[in-house]
Amino acid sequence: MPFDPEEIQQSVLLWVDRLHRVAPSPATHVPPMIAGHQGHLDFAEPFYRVMPEWLTFEAWERNKQILDRHTTSPDELFYWIVDHVARQIALDTVHLHRSRPPALDARRIWFPEWHRLVGAVHPEWGSRTLAQINGILAVYPFH
DSSP states (O other): OOOOHHHHHHHHHHHHHHHHHHSSSOOSOOOOEEETTOOOOOSSOOEEEEOSSOEEEEEEETTEEEEEEEESOHHHHHHHHHHHHHHHHHHHHHHHHOOOOTTSOTHHHHHHHHHHHHHHHOHHHHHHHHHHHHHHHHHSOOO
């Protein structure tokens, strides 16, 4: 059964609205939709594409693809979008509204906020985000 771009877009907007209801401020960028093979956006911010048989989450910079995820699960796409938007809100919130000592690794502040935001929208997604954070810290520990 082919994906309906309008239905996917409406669902994305509902998930982002849920995120905004628990966030300290709205996102500065919500990934837009591109239907079918209508080119791409070339400014390093992600967008999602709705094809008849699959969904993608992409980003391009200087005509080079820097993010390329494909799925046949709308829920997977919704997670990718909520996770991305929550991460940006957490980063923006920390850098705009909280002072921190220069020696403090900023991730000590925004990683928990990123996890909190995603988990408040969908607990299972929050667990996935926490696993992602733990993976980052395993390679790049706090300093």
